[in-house]
Amino acid sequence: MHEIGIVRAMAKTVTDYAEANGIDKVAEIVLDIGELSLVIPEYVEELYAPVVQGTFLEDTKLIINIVPGMAVCDNCDDVFNVVEHEGYCPNCGSFDKEVLSGQEFLIREIHVDEAEEGEEETEAAAEEKSEA
Numbered sequence: 864m865h866e867i868g869i870v871r872a873m874a875k876t877v878t879d880y881a882e883a884n885g886i887d888k889v890a891e892i893v894l895d896i897g898e899l900s901l902v903i904p905e906y907v908e909e910l911y912a913p914v915v916q917g918t919f920l921e922d923t924k925l926i927i928n929i930v931p932g933m934a935v936c937d938n939c940d941d942v943f944n945v946v947e948h949e950g951y952c953p954n955c956g957s958f959d960k961e962v963l964s965g966q967e968f969l970i971r972e973i974h975v976d977e978a979e980e981g982e983e984e985t986e987a988a989a990e991e992k993s994e995a
């Protein structure tokens with residue numbers, strides 16, 4: 864189970880980002896986890912609380928957004944869901960494809976709980992590549 868390392872790295876990235884930007888409290892973290900990323904969202908969710916316990920992120924809510932694993936068929940250009948069709952094109956049966964989405968694990972947004980500044984978001988906080 865490699866999720867623990869991923870959760871720790873994610874928490875550190877958010878903490879570093881908050882420190883660099885003078886943020887004292889993060890309300891929510893929104894993660895994008897691709898269906899094809901080999902990261903299991905349930906594990907991330909489960910591990911998050913113990914990892915952030917007693918830290919700056921203890922009261923921060925984690926929101927996980929699952930990104931569907933989509934691919935385009937090299938043979939017929941059909942776009943299909945890789946998980947649903949077990950990697951094969953449902954139109955022509957080819958296994959040759961280019962994955963379009965679903966391999967990501969990234970921090971999509973960091974919501975800051977600060978009345979005077981309102982909501983702050985970041986897109987480029989971090990991208991964690993899972994071993995493929």
Ligand SMILES: [Zn+2]
Nearest residue numbers: 936939952955
């Ligand atoms: Zn096809």
